[in-house]
Structures are given as C-alpha cells and as structure tokens.
Amino acid sequence: MSRRTFRGGALAGIALLLFALTSELYHITDVVGVGVSTTYILVAAGTVLAATVVARLLRPRAAFVLTLLILLGGFAAYFFSLPAGQRAVFSLDRVLADVVALLTGLSVLRLAQADVWALAATPAPVFFTWYLALRRRYVAAATVGGATLGLLVLTGDAGPLTTLAGVVGVAGAVALGTLEARGGVSAQLDTFAIVVAAMIIASASLSVVPGGAAQPLLPDTNTPTSEQNLVQSNDQVNIEGSIRLSPKVRFSVESAEPRYWRTGVYDRYTGSGWVRSESDTRAYDGRLESGPGDRRELTQRVTARTQLESLPAAADPVELRGSPANDALVTEQGTLRVGGSLRENESYTVVSELPQYTPEQLRRSGDDYPNDVSGRYLQLPDSTSDRLRERTANVTEGEENAYDKAVAIEEHLESTKEYSLTVEEPSGDVADTFLFEMEAGYCTYYASTMAVMLRSEGIPARMVTGYTPGQRVSQNEWVVRGLNAHAWVEVYFPEVGWVQFDPTPSSPRQSAEDVRLESARQSNESGVDTGNSSTGEWTPTPTDTPAETDANTTTTSTSADIDGPQAQQSGANASVPGGAVSGLGENQTFSPTTNTSGGTGEGDSGDGLPSRESIGVGLAALVGLAAGARRTGVSTRAYRSVWVRVQGRRQTPERDTERAFERLEYLLSRQYRPRRPGETPRRYLRSLSRLGLDERALSVGEAYERARYGSGVSRDEADSAIETVDALVRRSTPVLGRFRS
Template sequence: MSADGAVGRALELGDARVSYHWLAVGSLGVTMAAYLSVLFHITDIVGGAPTLAALVAGTLLAGAATARRLRPLRAAALAGVLLALGLVGYYLAVPSAYLVALSLGKVAADNVALLTGLSVLRMTEVGAWALGVAPAMVFAPWYLVLRRRYALAVGAAGTALGFFVLTGDLGNFATLVGTLGAIATLGFGTLARRGGTAAQVDTLAVVLVAMVVLASTVSVVPGGAASPILPGGGASAPTVEQAFVTNQERVTIKGSIRLSPKVRFSVESNEKAYWRVAAYDRYDGNGWIRTGDGTGYRSQPAPPGPTRTVEQTVTVEAERVAAMPAAWKPTRLTSGDRDNTRVSSLGAFDPVGSLRQGESYTVVSRVPDPTTRQLRSAGTDYPEHIESRYLQLPGSSADRIRQRTDRITEAANATTPYEKAEAVERWLEANKAYSKDVSRPDGNVAESFIFDMERGYCTYYATAMTAMLRSQDIPARFVVGYTSGQRVAEDEWVVRGLDSHAWVEVYFPRIGWVKYDPTPGGPRQQVEDSRVERARQSNVSGVDTNESKAGTWTPTETTTVSGGSETTVAVGNATSSPVTTGSGLPDRQPIDPGSGLNGTDGEFTTTGASGVDGGGGDGGGGIPISMPSREQAALGALVVAGLLAAARRTGLLGRLRRAVWLRWQPRRDPETDVSRAFDRLEHLLAREYRARESGETPRQYLAALEARYDVDDRAERVGAIYERVRYAGAVEDGLAEEAVSLVDELVRDRRSLLGR
C-alpha cells in the first residue's frame, strides 16, 4: 500500500510494510494466547508447565509445516484424532476411571458438565487433561489461519475460548482480549483478501479500543457489577460468609470484608468445637478449589487414630443457609433429612439445596484426640492418595515459599512435621497483625502475605500456613466454617456470621486430619466483640436469640466440704461480658503435662500478635498509592493505541508530528542539519505565504517572496547558508549552528516573517 492511501494488501509502518495476512495471524495468536493462558495456569498449579510449553511449540511448528501440504479435510480429521487421544489419555490418568476410560458416554457427559460452569480446576487429574487437549486446541486454528481460512480459524479458536468462558476459568479481561483478537483476525483477514487502506486499519483499531473501554467501564446490567478492570468497581465489600463459607466449590480470597453480627445457628453439643463447613485441596494462587465429586449420604469411618465423640444438634436461626456445620469428622447423621444430604469429596455433610429457619439436624462426630507425643512420633509415611492431593503448590511461587519456611523451621530446630507445623503457626501469629481491612494483593496470595503484607484476616493466615506446610512436604488443606460462638449454656452455643472463620488441617499418619489455627485469636475476638456491641446499640435485628440476650455463660468453681474432703464443682453463670467467639480452640488434645502448650482445658489463650486493626488505616496518614494491576496497565496501553489510531484517522497525528518536527531539530552532521533547517524554513514560508513551485530554485523562491512580502532578513540568511553548503560544498559546524538557530527564532516569532 502506498503512502497516499491507495488500496493494498500491506500496512506501511514507516519504512516497513506488514502484510495484512500476518496481522491476521498475529491477531489470532492473541486469541489463542488468551485461552492457552488457562492451560498454562493449570500446569503452573499442578505441574507440567515445561511439558505444555513443548507441546504448544511442537504443535505450532507442525501446523506451519502442514499448512501447505495437508488438505483441510485431513487436517480436520487430524485435529479430531488429537482431541480424542488427549481425552482418552486423561481418563486413563484417573485411577478410578480405568474401566470407563473408553466409554464415549462418560467422556461426553463429563465435558458437557464443564460447560455448565464447572471449573476445569475441579477435575482431579486436570494436569493430564490440560496436556491432552492442548495439541488440538493449538493445531486447528493455527493450521486454518495459515491456510488463510480466517473465518474457520476464528471459529475454532472461538470455540476453545468460549469453552473456558463457560467453565468460568477465563477471566473477564482475558475474555475481552481474546474476543478482540478474533474480531481483528476477521478484519485483517478481509483486508488481506480484498485489499485496504491505512484509514480502514485506523478505523478498525478505533472500534476495537472503543469496545475495550466500553466493556471495561460500563455495566451491561443496570445495578450490576461494575468494571472488572478499573479500580473501585464492583459491589461493596463482601461479608465473611459471602467470601468463603457459602459452601461453593471455589473460594476466591477477597480484599476488605465485613462481619455480620446476625445469628446463623444455635448448637447443642457436649463440648465446644469449630463448626466445620468445607475443606479445599487445590490452591491456584488466588484462592482454593475443592476437586472431585460428592456422593449421596452414607456413614463415614472414623479417623484412624484416637478420637473422642462429639454429638451436636444444629438449629438454623437464619432465613436460609446452604451448609451443615459440624465438628470434624462427621461420621453419621442421627436426625435430619438424609435423602437431601450429600457427602462432599473431602468428607463434609452438605445439604441438597438449602436449610430453612427452624430446621435442625443431629450429627455424631469423631474428633481426632491425639497426644502431643503421638503427634511428634507420627512420622511421614503418608498414604499415596494423601500425598498426591495435598502437597500441590503453584510452581511459580513454590521455591520462594519453601526457602522462607526452611529458615523458619530451622530457626525453631523443628525436624518433625508436628514441630514444623507448630513453628509455622507461631511465626504467623507473631509476625502478622489481624485486620479485616486489607487490599487484595496482585499475584499469589500466600506469597504476598508471607513476604509483603503486614496484616490480614483468617483466610490469609490459613492460606499462608497451608502453603508453607506443603512446601515442607507436609499434607495440609484449607478449611472454612465457624468458631464455636457465644456460649449461652453449659451445652449450647449461638453462632453468628462474625464467627465465620478459616483455618488449617494437617494430616498425620495413623491419626488423621488435625486442626491448626494460625490467626491471632485475641485481636480477632476484640474486633468481633465490638461489632456485636455496636449492632446491639443500634438495635440491629437478628443479633441475639432469647438465650444470648442474657449474656455469655461461663463456668465458675465452687468448693464444698464433705466428710473432711474438698470437692470442686463447675456451675453455670451468665454474665454480661462481651461475646466469646472461641477463636483459637485447640483440637490437639489432650496435651501431655509439661508440654508448655496453651489451652489444655480447651479454652483459648492468646499467644500471638497483639496488634488490632479493625479500621482501615495504617496509622501513617497521607494518601494511599497503589500500583496499577497488569489488567489496568494493559487497558491503558490499549486506550493509548486507540487514541493514536483516532488521531491518525482524523489527521491530528500528522499535524502533531509536523508541529514537533517544526519546533525541534535534533543535531546530526552539518550538511544534514542545514538541509533540515532549510526544509523547516520552507514549510514555514509555505504556511505563511506560498509553497515553492516546481523548478523554482531556493534563491528564486526567496527572492520572489522578498519582492512581494518583505520577508525577514533571517530567512534570506538561512537560504544563503543552504546554497553555500549544498552547492559550494562548505561544511562547517558554525554555519549549521547558525542556520538551525535562525530557523528556531523564526518559528518562535512567526510575525517577524512579515518584517514587523
């Protein structure tokens, strides 16, 4: 395409010419990169990223090599074979699927389930699946775009992109970029076939960037969520329950949260406990995912080690809830709707649908009850299925977390898994302050909390501890639920939304899963107590039950003398003291005498960080400054590109470039400097008077202007220098300096050209 805008099949960028075909290829590459980013994210989480990179590179080369040799029908057959082999390979990698791996019905059913919003990260062997489907997802669109079948290439790439949109694994920004790449592929493909002008390219760029800006700043649904890219968008801060105890398959860690003071459950139990809702096994850097599928209700075996029995009856006090909290490990349901109860893949009881206010159920739990000595001597002989599921960490952060945890455990002289777990728990309690008002970090949450953040709330503590233990090859998992709540009788507790909590379970051979809570209990309890008191003073409904209004029940000791011997008896006493949330309740009991551990009676003793930050500031004042995220930076770059394209389309860019050229002259060599100085002068004179005619020499041009307009003498001097350098061969730095300076003066004072 020529500079005058004639129709062509290439775009001129300065001295370079870029074929519209290759612009279409590059645009499709953007779309492919958008959905392949999901596969690379998967393999970073579960392992296999180098293998995936090799597969993608090899498939790209194969597509390029066969584009001219392989007919489209054969290429389509090859893509289908690649996809079929990948899916079969995945099902062969699933231990329980060997007998059904070749069942087309099973393959189809599972992949259709993904299209209903089931994240691929919930698949147990998702790494094998990613490696299996990658060749087909790369080969088909790449082959087609190289064959100049642009519409078919966009169809193939769009199918893969849409698949990950439906599974929920492709973020808003990546979806937008991938869509724009597909549109650009069609646009450049059309120009490659029919030819086009620079103006058409500019129009395409403006339209694409306008789509980005509108999609990033305008809600499609009135009152809906705001921009997923720009800061300040979205709804208000979520409650704790909305953030991580809604019993969903995925938990995304948020920034600042609110605490709801309203009552959710009342629990009658023979002892206090953490009322566990759900556990999660796969960590993706942004949050947690529960892999595998649940089953219908069935009684569950007790943990392999020593246990104690806890029987609890839970009554729903809220309008509706989607969880069945119970102490770990729930083994059987003695009352309640068994037909509408499921067992999650990680052993929790879940309702099918929701439980309504007034409904109740009774669960018998077998709570692990090891001694410290048993935990110390448990060893590391983990079952294979435990190691394969609960040691996973994203590869991009694993080494850094491992190195920091190594230093922490070495400083504590910790050698056994039990000692390392205790050391990590103490380090987090002592080095991080509790606050529910934090900024959600970019990148890996655990890594950010361990190395960069000074404060956070329970999800940050639990995520960090789980990641740190996994870096030491200690199986651990992320758990959510409620702390025990306010004790209102000897065997009854009232549980509020503010009791929502997250903690850690660590696996010990021959014992089972044991609870650890690295969140400092004292600071958290103070924040929650003050929240309840404010709600009571404001007459917020649903904050109390009839039992909780009387205050917190606490045991007191009375001594009676009978027959010469003293007997100590615990009796109930209701007090008006603030709510006791039960934070920090240790399940690692009984504790051996002399162990030095707190809480031998089951009550929490504060041992961690004492800092409380229930508000929003860091105490330093000033205006908080945050760096833009990668999405915001990319959006800014796209906006700049759109503005440049619009400026070029309207001619503004050319005028701006000419204005800069006229006012600023970089120096090179005397001959070049003088030549450009005269060009600038000639441009200035043409704007003020008239352009130089064809065949008119510089001297004749200046003489004609002088005779008619009385041009400034400095213009004549520049002309004389130009003649001397151009025709007489005089090359002097002084002449060049004089010519450039004179033109600079004339540009600054254009009225002098009229001799005024």
C-alpha cells in the same frame, strides 16, 4: 502499508490467542502434575511445529480429519489414565453430565487426572487453529481457538488477563486478516488499535462473561464479604484482596462446647486458591464413617437465622437428623451440604465424633500415611519456589516429627505476620508472596501458607473453611454471624486422623469484628442480633468448686475457658496448640474480613507499585490514545506546533539555513497557502508578498537559495535566518492556532 505487514499482524493475533489458551492449560498441569508441565511444553511446541509442516502438505478437509483423530486419541489416553474404578462406571450419560458440568462452571482442576486432561485437550485445537491461520483462514482459526479458550472461561479456569489476551488475539487476527485480503491502509490500522484499546479498558472493569469466573482487573468498590470468599464458594476458593465484614446473624448452635463449625474442605492448591478435586457427591443415606483412633461424640442443634446453603457442623460429622437430612449431600471429604437450601428458623441436629489425642501421641504417630491421603494432600504446583521450601526447612530445623513441625510453622506465621483485612491481591503464588513479600494478611493467607509449607515437608495438610464458634449467649448456645466465616488448616496424623491448627492471630481479628459489630448496632442495621445476643458475651456465675474433668474429654465450664489468650483448657487436647479447642481467640469470633475499623494491622495496603494488570491497562490506554491522536491528526499538529518553534541542534550553516526555510515554509502554508508543486521558493515568496508577506521572509529565501544552490552561507547568515524565522513564528503564534494540518 503492505499486505505482508497485515498478514504478520494476523498471525501474531492467532499466536496471542494460542498463548492465552496454552498458558491456562499449562497452569493446570503445573498445579496437578509432578513434572508434567515440562511434558506439556514439549507437546504444545511439537503440535505447532507439526501444524506448520502439515499446512504446506494437506488440504483443509484432510487436516480436519487428522484433527478429529488427534482429538479422539487424546481423550482415549485420558480415559485409560483414569483409575479402574472410574473406568468401570464410564457411560455416555456420565460423559454428557461432565460436559454440561464443565460448560456451567465445573473447574477442570476438579477433574480426576486433570493434568492428563489438559495434555489430551491441547493438540487438536492448537494444531487446527495454527494450520488454519497459516492457510490464511483467520476467521476459522479464531473460531476454533476462541471456542476452546471460551470453554476454559466457562469452567472458571481462564484468568482475566489470559481471557483478555485471547479476545485481543481474536480481534486482531480477524481484523488484520480482513485488511490483508482487501488491501488495508495505515488509517484503518489506527482505527483497529483504537478499538482494541477500548476493548481492553472496558474488559478491565467488566467481567468477560457475565456470571462467569472472570473478574474485573480494576478495583471493585463492592468487595466481597468473608462468607462470599469462603463459605459460599462451595468447590473453589480464590484468594481475594481486601474483603469486608457482614455482621448479620447466620445461625445459632446449641452445643455442650464451642467448636469450629466446618463447611468445606479443599485438597488441591492452585497457587491462587484452593479447589475441591473430583466433583462426586452422594446423597446422605445414614451414619457416616469417622476417622481413626479414639473418638467421642458431640451433639449440636443448629438453627438457621437466615437462608443457608451449607450445613455447618463440628468435625467429623457422622449423623444428621431433621428434615434437611432428607435431601442432604455428602462430599468425598465428609462434609455435609444442603440439597436445596436451609430456610430461616429451620433446624437440624448433627452428631460429630471428635478425635481424642495428646501431644505425645501426635509426636509418635509417624509418617505411615494411607495412599489416598498422601496422594491427595501432598500435592503442590511444580512451580512452587525453592525459597519457600528452604524457608520451611529453616523454620522446622531441629524438629523430628510432624506435630512439632506443624507447631513451629504455626507459631512462625503468628509471630512474623500482621493481621490486616485491607491487602492487595497477590499476582503470583499466594503462599510464596505472603511468606516473602507481604507484611500482613487475613486467614486465607495464613491457612494457605501453612498448608503449603507443611506439604513441602511431606506432611499431609489441607485448607478448611467454615465458621468460628461465634458469640456465646448462654451456657450451651452460640450465635454465629457472617463475620465469623474463617479458614484454618487440618493436618493428618496416622491413627488419629485430621487435627485442627489455626495460624491466624486471634486478637487483632477479634478487634476488627468487635468494631464492625458495634458499628452495625449503632447504625441500627437489621439482622445483627437475635434473642439475647445484643446483651454481650454470656458469663457464667463463678463457683468455688472447680469443674471435674475426664482424661478423654474436653469441656468448657466457664467463660475463661474460651475467652482470652490464656484460655484454660482441660482434657486430652488441652495443651495442643492445634487441638480441638486450642487456637480459639478472644470471644471466639474469627473471620477473614476487611478492616473497616482501620485498627487491625497496617500491613500491605496496596500503596506500593501498581499491579501488572493496572500497568497493562494503562499501556493499552496509551496505545489507544496515540492511535486516536494519529488518526485525527492531533499528534501531527502537536508535533508540528513544537517543530516550527524549535530550530534544533546546530549543524552546518547550510543545513541550519535549509532547516530555517522549512520552518518558514510550514508557517506560511498555515497563514496563506502551501507551496505548489514545481513552484520555486523565490516565486512562492514573491507571490505571497502581494498578500502582505513580511519583507524579512524574502531574506530567508535568498539565504536558502545560496545555501542549497549557490556558493553557501556563513555562520552569521545562517544565524540571521534562524533569528528571522523565530521572530516570524512568535508574531504568528495566535494565527497558527486557527489552522489545521
């Protein structure tokens, strides 16, 4: 095998590495930028072209200096793209803190102007990596490109497939580059193919970086719980495939009414999940600001029943009391976080201000959105499909305001999709896939799709995570379990603020939770109940006097107020499908969970075609097996075993006779010895006659001589030679198996 072939393979490895690197950075520009993804393609392609030209002109030292200048220029452009307020607080300590954060898991998607960061970060490593590869410095090229891709692995932005492609590219460039320098042979190429295939298969079931964001390609039997998927994700939520329920009690809430207990708000949709952009959090230092419009206070006392990492509270929290307030953190979206962790049986009190509105008020709210709301909560990836936008327009056709459009989308998803907890993880855009290709899903699918559809109509929306109210155990107390983890949507209305909508069907979700909880109780699992929660849902004593209500208050005076699809709601929000209490299903226990009961919607169970990841791993395994078979001679022996038994398609008598003799010669080489160089067919067969060669073989040799060197043979003579060899092969088959090629 020529050195040129190995050089081409080494360059192909570097090209694969650069493709993996740039595809992840391109994804960032696609998610964040508006039209920036096209610019990114031009920048990346121009950089490769420039490196190709410069590789012929500059020595490595000069190219290194040029790379540093490109890097400094790129990040100078990023710095000046930041808002003036952020540039004002720029310092070396802040830069170092950001670098450490990136190296320890801060997603690039959470950075301000992440699209500009991706554009700034591309030219320098791409230029120097391709320059070094063209100069035949493959190890150095792989080091530069691999280190840059490694940064994206550490930040969690590099997916498993691109990470694996980068690893294979590095291995290919180094190995084939070494073979080029030392003069490789085809056997070494087989060994390389075997090693790469083994790497791919191993990476399919193991994370590339332990503890990092990369996930196995092959199914994992330890599917995440709803809490791991949502509440414990903190700054990023990736849409998973199947997930499971955790029936353990997490906390209890004393409150005058049930609410959704919010823990996280996410603004940036990535196509595969959600990110809370901009990582700034501040220490809680007193009363927080609430949203616009009329508000009323709701006080909640939350007691942890296990260690908690978040501070669940009804939206919007404005005041925190108790020891957790000493080190609590506040995100830019106004959610509360624990500075350390909330210990078991530790309590805190939180005061929330609930928005007050009527459907008519929401219809009249208009679309005069604040700049910070429209700038952040209308973002969609550039790759968002036209068919999603068209479907949304059809669903909302005839609706003239944001409220009625939100209700239409909410009802469309509830009525057209089934609820299932066992689904295959989408390989493309989650909202698009769920809307057009999936029959069922759980809350993150519903919430993501509704938020994306709203944004496509120019309506600010965001995904919110937390817990549903839980099990009511007394008039003013609720027990909340892990299976109550949930995701829903908040929509912004001017002069009102963020209003809650929940497109996930409640009844099938509740059925799955009830079955899981009952199973846990029957199995005597620990931590499933606390206090009197094992006695079932609390029901107040009926009275003949109906509860009095106030126009600006939402109250819950009987179990019927929160149980069942016909929940009786009072107050200003009573008729609002997306209002503060509306959407609460039976028993108020909502969560995205794995269908362990098997009775909550069949949906997409993953029984269709295998995923692209599985196909890729399968192809890698086939390549590795083929290379191994070739390296060990198994493939040659298998081919020869078939070849010697089958004459093949008939051609001319002469060619058929020659083919028959070739088969005979191979057979004899296995039984006796190969024909020596310069030894004629006649001398070869006569020498074997003294060793017991079947006399019929001599007639085949004679026919071969006439066909090859004489006047030719007839069709009957050719057929006779073929039949003779077939008979000798059949008789010698047991012997053939003992010989190795």
